[in-house]
Amino acid sequence: MIKTIAVLGAGTMGHAIAETFAMNGYPVNLYETYEPMRNSVKGVIEEELKFLVENDFIPEKNIQESLDRITMFSDLKEAVCDVDYVIEATPEKIELKQELFAQLDELCKPSAILASNTSSLALMEMVSNISEERKKRTMVCHWYNPAHLMPIAELSFFGNMDEDIFKEVEELYQKAGKQTVKVLKDVPGLVANRIQQGVAREVFSLIEEGVASPKDIDKALKFGPAFRYATTGQLEVADMGGLDIWCTVGDNLLSVMDNRKEANPILREKVKEGRLGMKSGEGFFNYPADKINEIKNEFNKKLIIQLKTSQNYIEK
Template identity: 65%
Template sequence: MIKNIAVLGGGTMGHGIAESFALHGYNVNIYEYDEKIRMHIIEAIESELTFMHEQSYIELEEISATLNRIKVFDIMKDAAVDADYIIEAVAENIDLKCKIFKELDSYCKAEAIFATNTSSLSLKNMLPAVSVKRQERMMVCHWYNPAHLMPIAELSNFGNMPASIYKEVEQLYLNIDKHVVTILKDVPGLVANRIQQAVAREVFSLMENEVASPEDIDKALKFGPAFRYATTGQLEVADMGGLDIWCIVGDNLLKDMDNSKEANPILRKKVEEGKLGMKSGEGFFKYSEQMRTQLKNDFNKRLITQLKTSKKYI
């Protein structure tokens, strides 16, 4: 039975993953090697919990209770040695991840389950880092950012893991109110990111071809397809609209749509210019420091509103 959690990496994803487990009653150890990040992990989590309380999503007493369940470590072994479930959320570097799993396998208890929070690196390339027996207890558990608010978890079920162990991890995620997506094949991007990239490819193409302004392209997505997608999946939408109609429209449109195999040139040019989006102050739009904080808060408010609604209707 999974009781104690270890999260390796306390950055953007790691601290949010730890926060989610702790909020739902689990004891969580966080390992972070970078002192600058490590010193601000609890502060970041407390700020996010306070924001959720201000939005009437959690009770005031849940803030201190959640924080009391979290411990931060600067030595990986101390954080992970007694954990039942260990998830790494470090940089997307296969060598680094393999090194971490090899070390963990040398001292973690035999029944501990290892997980990687990745959608771009293959599990099959990480499995050789651990013993054959441990390979039965190793999987991908991919979260979406911000981890403490996005209610999806993609869990790998590629055949290396007995059904009973998979069910144990699945139940863990159901216990923290995540909607579990079971991934049956080890493909790059899993499911959610592949869908997202398909949408992004056409959005960037529309902008490159000056079909509409960036503002209107985003507006078309937000108040068109995405308005439905907040509550309804693509296959449900197709069934409601009529598969015959979807087939005809597909035949008419797909031949003219972007089918490129690499990132859009307009996106690459922005990166080369150092215009990386909100974190650099400019991407497709410009952001002042004050504006960035407000936009992030507004974004998180919308996510919390959707979470409240989804608990009632989805």
């Protein structure tokens, strides 16, 4: 049974992964090499926990309890030597991850399970420099951003590990409040990101063709397909609508929809112009600097509402 955890990297994903496990009662070693981030990240986590209290998601006493369960480390060996489960959330560079996993193979106890938060790099390539025995205890455990609010966790089962090891990790995530997806094949993007990119490709194409404004395209998604997707999967929707109907509509529409194999030119142009979205103040929409925190909070409030509601219908 997994009792102790180490998270490597205290950035956007790493700190929220640590926060999630700590909120759910697990002691967490949070490793970060960059000193300013290491010194400030608990403050970031505290503010996020306060936001959860303000929105009636956790009781106030959980703030300090959660913070007390997180211990900061600058030394990798000290952070990982005694833990049961290690998940890295470092930059998506294959050489970096190969080197890191090789270090973990040497530093961690033989029973430790090693994981990566990646959704784009192949597992066996990342762990190519570790022992064959250790490879049997490695996996991808992919979270969605913001990790402390999004309930999904994609867990790999690619044939390198025994079922009982997988179930041990699956139980850990379920106890941490996650809805787990068992991914059976190592494909780029895993499951959720591939579905998301399929939707995004057509959304960007509709903008490119001038079919509707960005605001109305987002409205069509939010109050059309996504309204059902919040509670119902695509395959359930297809079954309810009738597979004969879906087959006919597919024949009529798919041949005229976007099938390109690279990012839409609209995206490339915006990136070239430095219009990167919220991080630059403008993307498809505008984000005034003095309103960004308010916009982020409103976004997260909606996720909390969905998360609360989802607890009434999710599979136990």
